[in-house]
Amino acid sequence: MIRTDPRTPDLFITPVDEVFIRNHLGPHPRLDPETWSLTVEGLVERPLRLDFPAIQGLPQVHFTAVHECFGNPLRPHVPTRAVTNLEWAGIPLAAVLELAGLRPQAQHVWLEGADSGDFAGESGLNYLKDLPLDQASADVVLAHTMNGEPLRPDHGYPLRAVAPRMFGTNSVKWLSRIVLAADRPDHLFTTRLYTRVLPGESQARPVREKDVSSKLLTPDDGRPIPAGSRELAGYAWSSTEVTSVEIAVDDADWQPAVLDRRGPDLAWQRFRLRYDLAPGPHRIRCRATDSAGRVQPLTGDRNAVHEIHVVAETGMRPAER
Known part of the structure; x- marks a missing residue:
């Protein structure tokens, strides 16, 4: 595996x-x-x-x-x-x-x-x-x-x-x-x-078939991170294959993330996007779409888009947490 x-x-x-x-x-x-x-x-x-x-x-x-x-x-x-x-x-x-x-x-x-x-x-x-x-x-x-x-x-x-x-x-x-x-x-x-x-x-x-969903796992929610180019990544899943994931930082437009194809099993799919984070606080969101055409709602339901909040700091080494 x-x-x-x-x-x-x-x-x-x-x-x-x-x-x-x-x-x-x-x-x-x-x-x-x-x-x-x-x-x-x-x-x-x-x-x-x-x-x-x-x-x-x-x-x-x-x-x-x-x-x-x-x-x-x-x-x-x-x-x-x-x-x-x-x-x-x-x-x-x-x-x-x-x-x-x-x-x-x-x-x-x-x-x-x-x-x-x-x-x-x-x-x-x-x-x-x-x-x-x-x-x-x-x-x-x-x-x-x-x-x-x-x-x-x-x-x-x-x-x-x-x-x-x-x-x-x-x-x-x-x-x-x-x-x-x-x-x-x-x-x-x-x-x-x-x-x-x-x-x-x-x-x-x-309640049976899973909703289309995604979750950000990198960077850690609520933790300071180095400013600059960072990988924003997580996993997406559904009762069927996820076909796309988008990421939005603050009020910027949604950007397509790189999404792994699902294998023969019903495992989740990793997504990632390289993004240049300016110093300061940021809100980062992810939104998935599956092969049935379902899209995560922005708000109001159990699979609403996931968001994390981080603070990008200058002078912080990447290994620091």
């Missing part, structure tokens, strides 16, 4: 120690792989109970993908910018569904975690998400490895779903149960939270 110089702040692969952790239902469950199992039930011909060795014995896949938190489901338009790029290994969900055999009525896949608790005034909840069968079969991987090491307990050990084109809310941790159903489940995390009305639409839809 491609990695940038580990001395730089914008690693292509995010170290596990720096991956964000989000739990809705209190402390994460402590699962023993010796007793844990995954059940597959509902509209299937052969209900399954798979232990961890059975999971490991199925055909494995490896891939790199952006993993992004959608944000607080009670405040769906507030930017969060919790995002990582990770190497995963596991088994395609499609392989498990093939073992179970699907009945013709099956249209939806329910993914349930072992975590339980209270959230937003409701009690006794398990974390549950659902996806259309065709989408889940094509994209979802049941992952047991992150960045070459077994999942850590707070990242879903021993097994989690990974939906690489979608927000992290769909990548259910501590996966314990898969249900094939004819309909969507009515649940706090499926039909009442994690829904939103997209621009130009009037009906709320489930």
